[in-house]
Amino acid sequence: xxxxxQHPSRVICKSGTSVKIECRSLDFQATTMxxxxxxxxxxxxxxxxxxxxxxxTYEQGVEKDKFLINHASLxxxxxxxxxxxxxxxxxxxxxxxxxxxGNQPQHFGDGxxxxxx
Amino acid sequence: xxxxxxxxxxxxxxxxxxVTLDCTYDTSDPSYGLFWYKQPSSGEMIFLIYQGSYDQxxxxxxxxxxxxxxARKSANLVISASQLGDSAMYFCAMRDPLxxxxxxxxxxxxLQVFP
Numbered sequence: 001x002x003x004x005x006q007h008p009s010r011v012i013c014k015s016g017t018s019v020k021i022e023c024r025s026l027d028f029q030a031t032t033m034x035x036x037x038x039x040x041x042x043x044x045x046x047x048x049x050x051x052x053x054x055x056x057t058y059e060q061g062v063e064k065d066k067f068l069i070n071h072a073s074l075x076x077x078x079x080x081x082x083x084x085x086x087x088x089x090x091x092x093x094x095x096x097x098x099x100x101x102g103n104q105p106q107h108f109g110d111g112x113x114x115x116x117x
Numbered sequence: 118x119x120x121x122x123x124x125x126x127x128x129x130x131x132x133x134x135x136v137t138l139d140c141t142y143d144t145s146d147p148s149y150g151l152f153w154y155k156q157p158s159s160g161e162m163i164f165l166i167y168q169g170s171y172d173q174x175x176x177x178x179x180x181x182x183x184x185x186x187x188a189r190k191s192a193n194l195v196i197s198a199s200q201l202g203d204s205a206m207y208f209c210a211m212r213d214p215l216x217x218x219x220x221x222x223x224x225x226x227x228l229q230v231f232p
Contacts, residue, residue, distance in 0.1 A: 032218050034220075043225050044222050046220075091160060095162070104167075105164040106152075108161060108163075108164075109161075111160040111162075113160070
């Protein structure tokens with residue numbers, strides 16, 4: 001089955017640090033990947049749609065300059081949290097789908113727990 | 118607007134019993150897809166089952182089945198013979214008809230299976 005790998009799984013860093021999270025589709029090509037944020041005991045909130053070779057599409061209320069997304073190849077998207085602050089602490093998870101017709105599920109990475117001190 | 122509603126914040130079930138997790142949706146588009154995901158405490162999202170709006174039969178995958186009632190716009194997940202490892206958060210999601218790449222998630226139901 002389709003596998004999505006996300007790295008790192010956990011990050012603890014000081015306020016002001018920029019943190020890069022990678023999302024890779026291991027056995028399929030993904031022209032589109034998705035980045036979600038999840039607060040404790042809450043549902044997934046879509047942050048942005050990462051498009052290979054073009055700019056990401058951000059959801060309303062998500063700061064583009066804070067959350068930089070790069071989708072440089074068909075198997076890799078990165079999310080960089082720039083100058084992270086404690087309020088950016090959260091669980092970030094990416095997903096990708098093999099099929100744009102809508103019948104196949106999105107496959108998720110294992111997520112990244114980000115803690116900003 | 119498209120919307121997914123899960124009205125049960127938490128559910129308890131005894132091991133080996135069946136449990137139904139509710140999900141209702143709202144869309145005016147005739148073509149849509151519905152998904153259920155399981156999220157254990159470790160955080161990963163595990164795909165469980167899919168139902169297409171034009172599928173004639175209810176989807177089944179092992180111990181998971183989907184009770185799809187199109188007229189009522191409900192897509193309840195039924196877990197048979199519950200196991201302790203089924204304890205997790207369960208999310209219902211719908212493929213956004215306006216953008217088939219996007220998923221719209223419900224608020225989730227926390228299932229706890231006790232011995």
